[in-house]
Amino acid sequence: MHASYVIRRLLQIIPTFLAVMLVVFLLVRLLPGDPASAILGDRATAEIVERTNRELGLDRPLPVQFGVFVRNLLQGDLGDSISLKIPVLRLIGERLPTTLFLTAYAAVLGVLMAVPLAVVAAVRRNTWVDGVIRAVFQVGLSLPVFYVALQLLSLLGARLGWFPIGGYGEGFGEHLYHLFLPALTLGLNLAAILVRTLRNSIIEVLTAEYVDFARAKGLRSRVIMTRHVLRNALIATITLLGLNIGALIGGAVITETVFAIPGVGRLMVDAIFGRDYPVIQGLTLTFALIVSLVFLITDLIHARLDPRAELS
Amino acid sequence: MNVKRLSRLSLTLAAALTVGQAFAATRGGQLTFGRYADSLFLDPVLNDANLDIWILTNLYDTLLQPTNDGKGVQPGLASSYTTSKDGKSMVLTLRPGLKFADGSALSASDVKWSLDRARNPEAGAWNSSLASINSIAVSGNKVTLNLKRPDPTLPAALATFNAAIMPQKLFTAAPGKNDAEKAKAFAEKPIGSGPFVLSEWKRGSYMVMKRNPYYWKKGDDGKALPYLDSVRFEIIPDDNTRILKLQAGELQIAEFIPLSRVAELKADSRLNMTLFPSTKVNSILMNNRPKLNDGTENPLSDVNVRQALNYAANKDALIQVVTYGTGKPMKSYMSATTPLFDAKQPGFPYDLVKAKALMAASKYKNGFEVTVLATSGNADDLALLTALQQMWGAIGVKLKIEQLDAATKTARYRANDFQMRTAAWTNDINDPSQITTYYAVFDNIESVHTGFKSAEIDKLFAQSQQELNPAKRAAQYQQIQSLYLKAAPIVYLYETPYPVAMSKKVKGFFQIPLGNNLFAGAYLEK
Numbered sequence: 001m002h003a004s005y006v007i008r009r010l011l012q013i014i015p016t017f018l019a020v021m022l023v024v025f026l027l028v029r030l031l032p033g034d035p036a037s038a039i040l041g042d043r044a045t046a047e048i049v050e051r052t053n054r055e056l057g058l059d060r061p062l063p064v065q066f067g068v069f070v071r072n073l074l075q076g077d078l079g080d081s082i083s084l085k086i087p088v089l090r091l092i093g094e095r096l097p098t099t100l101f102l103t104a105y106a107a108v109l110g111v112l113m114a115v116p117l118a119v120v121a122a123v124r125r126n127t128w129v130d131g132v133i134r135a136v137f138q139v140g141l142s143l144p145v146f147y148v149a150l151q152l153l154s155l156l157g158a159r160l161g162w163f164p165i166g167g168y169g170e171g172f173g174e175h176l177y178h179l180f181l182p183a184l185t186l187g188l189n190l191a192a193i194l195v196r197t198l199r200n201s202i203i204e205v206l207t208a209e210y211v212d213f214a215r216a217k218g219l220r221s222r223v224i225m226t227r228h229v230l231r232n233a234l235i236a237t238i239t240l241l242g243l244n245i246g247a248l249i250g251g252a253v254i255t256e257t258v259f260a261i262p263g264v265g266r267l268m269v270d271a272i273f274g275r276d277y278p279v280i281q282g283l284t285l286t287f288a289l290i291v292s293l294v295f296l297i298t299d300l301i302h303a304r305l306d307p308r309a310e311l312s
Numbered sequence: 313m314n315v316k317r318l319s320r321l322s323l324t325l326a327a328a329l330t331v332g333q334a335f336a337a338t339r340g341g342q343l344t345f346g347r348y349a350d351s352l353f354l355d356p357v358l359n360d361a362n363l364d365i366w367i368l369t370n371l372y373d374t375l376l377q378p379t380n381d382g383k384g385v386q387p388g389l390a391s392s393y394t395t396s397k398d399g400k401s402m403v404l405t406l407r408p409g410l411k412f413a414d415g416s417a418l419s420a421s422d423v424k425w426s427l428d429r430a431r432n433p434e435a436g437a438w439n440s441s442l443a444s445i446n447s448i449a450v451s452g453n454k455v456t457l458n459l460k461r462p463d464p465t466l467p468a469a470l471a472t473f474n475a476a477i478m479p480q481k482l483f484t485a486a487p488g489k490n491d492a493e494k495a496k497a498f499a500e501k502p503i504g505s506g507p508f509v510l511s512e513w514k515r516g517s518y519m520v521m522k523r524n525p526y527y528w529k530k531g532d533d534g535k536a537l538p539y540l541d542s543v544r545f546e547i548i549p550d551d552n553t554r555i556l557k558l559q560a561g562e563l564q565i566a567e568f569i570p571l572s573r574v575a576e577l578k579a580d581s582r583l584n585m586t587l588f589p590s591t592k593v594n595s596i597l598m599n600n601r602p603k604l605n606d607g608t609e610n611p612l613s614d615v616n617v618r619q620a621l622n623y624a625a626n627k628d629a630l631i632q633v634v635t636y637g638t639g640k641p642m643k644s645y646m647s648a649t650t651p652l653f654d655a656k657q658p659g660f661p662y663d664l665v666k667a668k669a670l671m672a673a674s675k676y677k678n679g680f681e682v683t684v685l686a687t688s689g690n691a692d693d694l695a696l697l698t699a700l701q702q703m704w705g706a707i708g709v710k711l712k713i714e715q716l717d718a719a720t721k722t723a724r725y726r727a728n729d730f731q732m733r734t735a736a737w738t739n740d741i742n743d744p745s746q747i748t749t750y751y752a753v754f755d756n757i758e759s760v761h762t763g764f765k766s767a768e769i770d771k772l773f774a775q776s777q778q779e780l781n782p783a784k785r786a787a788q789y790q791q792i793q794s795l796y797l798k799a800a801p802i803v804y805l806y807e808t809p810y811p812v813a814m815s816k817k818v819k820g821f822f823q824i825p826l827g828n829n830l831f832a833g834a835y836l837e838k
Contacts, residue, residue, distance in 0.1 A: 033719030039352075040360050040437060042722055042735070043750060045757055048437050049726075055492075083352050083361075084515065085496050094515065150552055158556045165557045166548055168517060260548040262516035270349075275719050 013292045017285065024284040025066055028277050034058065035082045038275040056082060069281065079278035088282035092264065096286065098168060099263035101175055103248045105183035107241065110190030118195045119225065122202035133195065141192040149185045149258040156181060166260035182259040186252070190244055197240050201233035235306050242298030246291040337531060337820065337835040342542045346554040346566040350516050350547045355499040356476040357429055357436045358492065365473050365740060366827045370521060372476030372504035375404055375423065376467055378742040382591065382649040382825030385471040385742060389418070389505065399462025399780045406453040411526035412479045413509035420450035425480040435491065438474035441741060462778050464785055468743035479503055507538040507832035519545040529832060539835035555813065558583070564818050564836065569811040571636045577813050584816050587638055587809035588823040591647040591739040596684065596803035598732050601763040605729045611682065612731060616674035618800040622660035623667035624707045625700060631806050634696045639806035644793045645751045647807050649825040652744045652789040657797060660804050664706060671707045679708020684732035685724060688715035693734050725761050738827050744789055748773055752796050764801035
């Protein structure tokens with residue numbers, strides 16, 4: 001049943017988690033350069049680097065360091081950021097909501113753009129309308145995100161003054177207003193991916209026998225489209241959306257930088273450049289958790305839409 | 313009183329009034345400043361990054377302060393200081409009635425405690441700047457520093473951020489078992505005696521400093537500084553976004569304008585595109601050791617080769633290509649804004665004939681291939697190195713560019729595993745000793761890991777560190793700069809300014825050559 005399936009899936013996350021933890025722990029230590037040098041800069045003497053490494057516990061053998069990491073993690077402690085000197089958990093707590101808000105916003109805008117356009121393109125397939133829609137999104141897909149971001153900023157932000165240039169604002173309303181351009185940037189990219197798949201699925205479903213049957217029954221085309229076609233065509237698209245939400249969270253890096261949004265994407269980049277091991281580890285675990293949950297939710301929705309999909 | 317005298321008097325009065333008016337600063341308001349990255353940790357002793365250093369002076373004050381021109385020091389919390397004849401002690405007199413930003417009194421014992429903390433060899437990377445202090449004694453508003461040896465750098469060291477005066481009571485009352493833990497807690501909501509006090513900090517997003525009502529320094533109107541009610545720092549990592557925000561009026565100041573856009577912003581009538589003189593020197597560091605890490609022979613160990621590379625680099629062309637004309641050629645390893653910079657240093661003017669002759673006189677007549685480490689994603693590095701590829705090609709040197717992220721680059725050259733690397737430097741202290749210990753003295757970090765060693769420079773430098781006679785010290789530094797130039801352990805490139813774009817309404821803001829952003833005298837014209 002669903003409940004036991006969900007529990008089983010949640011339990012499966014634990015070994016995934018452990019594996020991610022070990023891999024990330026080892027990977028960050030394989031990177032050339034160490035946190036002490038990174039935070040102390042070019043000028044630090046060997047003694048100061050050594051002392052800093054000792055203070056950070058980085059002079060101990062790797063298994064001991066990993067043991068400490070796991071022990072602290074079990075107590076809900078991800079350690080302190082090396083450069084910012086505040087707990088990683090607090091940092092993530094402060095930054096993650098912003099990124100999740102942006103991701104959800106982008107997903108909503110992406111879907112709102114993709115679904116109607118895909119329907120139109122599929123219904124009018126191989127006409128000029130279809131061509132224009134596909135061409136526009138093909139171009140959208142090939143433009144770099146930072147370029148689209150800057151163009152939107154300079155046109156809608158600087159020139160027309162409709163939206164603020166960067167920042168996040170206070171409260172839900174301001175978030176919606178401030179994050180519109182970055183969400184649109186990411187949403188356009190997402191829509192470009194979704195439109196193609198959704199259009200093809202719709203076309204496939206439209207030619208299915210049960211649609212012919214529904215038509216023969218005399219159902220109106222809008223009803224056919226929403227009740228039969230979209231419901232079935234969305235299945236593949238939802239899996240694709242789930243996959244892309246994981247990518248969106250990771251890919252918020254550029255958008256967050258261009259639009260000056262204090263999210264986890266930017267935090268991750270700074271942490272990697274600064275070799276801030278605890279932050280890299282903490283964020284990777286968070287990303288792993290989110291992606292696992294998104295996949296689980298995607299599977300559940302999939303099952304809901306397609307009773308044939310077995311939850312096992 | 314005759315008429316002439318009367319008219320002269322009234323003229324003087326009128327002039328005084330106009331001058332008074334010209335300097336009448338507007339009080340109040342908030343200035344919004346766009347930074348490229350946020351501060352990390354606001355403790356003056358335990359921090360390391362320019363991101364912290366460059367704004368710390370607004371929160372914490374020092375006994376003495378660097379002057380805005382970078383040439384010396386001026387009174388700060390201490391109104392005066394005297395050095396004993398033998399140079400073995402210094403007495404500083406604190407201003408009367410000094411207060412921290414919470415209104416509590418700043419006493420001589422706070423000074424002793426702060427300096428003792430700052431000079432503790434176990435704390436931070438900066439303690440060596442105060443290493444000459446043996447003990448500190450206080451009495452009333454006098455602080456006496458007893459020294460191990462005469463130290464000409466001490467006034468400049470006392471004007472540097474790590475010697476900031478902190479409130480002992482508040483710091484020790486902060487939660488935590490030891491100094492490091494207390495510092496973490498204290499630095500979240502620091503209280504100092506600088507012109508501003510931190511009022512809000514949302515990491516990675518913004519920081520607000522509001523005016524410290526107890527600040528000691530007076531403005532031109534005779535009332536306490538600062539003029540502004542508050543300064544808000546917005547963190548905007550992307551250069552283009554920062555500029556767009558400034559142009560849209562959402563910011564009044566944007567820092568780190570790409571040099572490629574300076575000319576365009578200069579033409580914008582709403583903006584005041586300013587190039588503040590800096591201590592920034594840009595050079596290429598060379599591995600001077602006879603052998604590389606893998607045991608192969610190192611052509612850069614030949615002084616003829618190093619000089620040839622210097623002569624073959626056309627600085628004027630590089631300044632046009634990389635800095636869009638905003639830089640100027642390096643004449644010494646230290647910037648022209650560093651005290652005791654020797655203006656008579658010739659540097660390495662572009663001279664291809666000389667460069668070729670030097671190559672012919674070297675062991676590498678047929679040239680060689682050399683790899684340079686660049687910072688990946690740094691457009692300036694790439695522009696610079698591709699231009700140098702052509703210039704050095706003319707003397708048979710083939711330049712290979714290897715792009716690395718900053719941490720990897722640091723790791724590579726700390727391990728002496730490199731031939732050349734791009735590098736920039738800014739001073740943290742108004743004295744030439746800091747850059748000299750790094751660039752020219754082997755014992756610190758092997759002359760920024762170039763491996764360059766000169767017994768003569770080492771000796772001169774040791775002498776200069778105890779030389780209280782300014783003329784003699786200047787002569788020592790002149791010699792050090794000449795010896796260094798002759799040995800050419802680095803490729804001398806150019807000095808660059810700090811490019812800051814401001815709304816025309818902003819007055820009185822300063823970025824000093826050390827990089828510190830000073831908001832105390834800044835105001836917004838109505």
